[in-house]
Amino acid sequence: MTSKIKKIGVLTSGGDSPGMNAAVRAVVRSAEFHKIDCFGIYKGYEGLISDDIKKLNARSVKNIVNKGGTILKSARCLDFKTSEGRLKAKQTLDKYEIDSLVVIGGNGSLEGGKIFEEEHGIKFVGIPGTIDNDLAGTRCSLGYDTALNTATEAIDKIRDTAISHHRLFLVEVMGRDAGFIALNTGLAIGAQEILIPEVNMSSENLINSLKRSKSAGKTSTIVVVAEGDKTGDSVFQLANMIEEKLPKYEVRVSVLGHMQRGGSPSCFDRVIGTQMGITAVESLLNGESRVMIGIQNGKINKTDLSKAIKGKSKINKELLRMSKIMNT
Ligand code: ADP
Numbered sequence: 001m002t003s004k005i006k007k008i009g010v011l012t013s014g015g016d017s018p019g020m021n022a023a024v025r026a027v028v029r030s031a032e033f034h035k036i037d038c039f040g041i042y043k044g045y046e047g048l049i050s051d052d053i054k055k056l057n058a059r060s061v062k063n064i065v066n067k068g069g070t071i072l073k074s075a076r077c078l079d080f081k082t083s084e085g086r087l088k089a090k091q092t093l094d095k096y097e098i099d100s101l102v103v104i105g106g107n108g109s110l111e112g113g114k115i116f117e118e119e120h121g122i123k124f125v126g127i128p129g130t131i132d133n134d135l136a137g138t139r140c141s142l143g144y145d146t147a148l149n150t151a152t153e154a155i156d157k158i159r160d161t162a163i164s165h166h167r168l169f170l171v172e173v174m175g176r177d178a179g180f181i182a183l184n185t186g187l188a189i190g191a192q193e194i195l196i197p198e199v200n201m202s203s204e205n206l207i208n209s210l211k212r213s214k215s216a217g218k219t220s221t222i223v224v225v226a227e228g229d230k231t232g233d234s235v236f237q238l239a240n241m242i243e244e245k246l247p248k249y250e251v252r253v254s255v256l257g258h259m260q261r262g263g264s265p266s267c268f269d270r271v272i273g274t275q276m277g278i279t280a281v282e283s284l285l286n287g288e289s290r291v292m293i294g295i296q297n298g299k300i301n302k303t304d305l306s307k308a309i310k311g312k313s314k315i316n317k318e319l320l321r322m323s324k325i326m327n328t
Pocket of ligand 1: 013014015045077080081082108111112115
């Protein structure tokens with residue numbers, strides 16, 4: 001492998017996701033394997049601006065593959081959105097002679113890296129680290145699988161109490177712009193309805209579905225609602241509306257919130273985190289830049305960054321159809 005780069009920096013940025021540590025570990029160890037110095041940049045792009053950087057070696061990343069969160073910490077850094085901030089970041093990289101970056105983060109983080117690459121010529125490879133799964137060019141992003149399992153387990157527990165009290169639960173899961181978590185967990189837990197931003201379900205249809213659930217003799221009903229769904233102004237307003245129209249229902253709301261981001265990464269996320277981290281380093285060594293590493297049809301692939309950011313991953317509406325068959 002011919003090296004066209006001198007030193008690699010790695011950072012995690014934006015919302016954290018389980019599996020980020022597996023990817024950091026893979027970047028650090030494969031850099032060492034290929035005899036390239038690797039630096040950890042702390043708190044996302046903020047660490048580039050404030051010079052919060054430490055050289056890492058294979059032992060620095062021991063015992064982290066099973067840990068949630070990110071040992072490099074993450075942040076949202078507004079300064080990096082300005083050209084002055086990015087110039088400061090470039091000066092910090094020059095100080096350490098770092099000429100290439102691996103960024104593990106979501107849509108915004110990869111967009112920032114792309115702009116930085118264009119402005120300052122830093123070689124840049126992105127790893128999609130987000131539970132939202134909203135990037136094109138990869139069937140799943142790092143952390144998404146763990147988040148699905150965490151949400152499914154939590155809703156299973158809610159189901160236990162819903163059955164005991166014959167209640168209707170509205171469970172809000174993460175997904176401001178995308179319904180991936182809602183759609184898949186909804187199907188997995190047997191939701192009566194799944195409300196997602198990509199599909200407009202009228203409140204009338206929702207009420208009719210809940211009436212059907214009651215008359216079918218169901219002892220508990222769960223509706224999974226993505227954060228970004230627009231059926232109601234909020235999940236609480238939706239609950240009030242249902243109680244007004246269907247007074248026989250005792251409605252409760254549960255917002256799963258940040259617990260969906262945490263926890264030990266699943267086997268799948270550890271494996272793809274490792275594959276993505278190694279491939280990111282090897283891509284840089286091959287002289288590649290401005291690509292996002294993803295996984296498609298079981299194989300690691302690379303997508304041009306612009307396509308990955310702008311493309312938006314598409315939900316599988318077939319799952320919605322199947323969910324309706326299941327809630328007969
Ligand atoms: P995520 O990466 O999870 O989508 P954000 O959208 O908040 O999270 O982005 C994380 C960080 O990436 C921002 O705080 C900022 O530092 C950087 N970033 C996002 N968008 C841009 C942009 N257009 N230009 C430069 N930096 C950006």
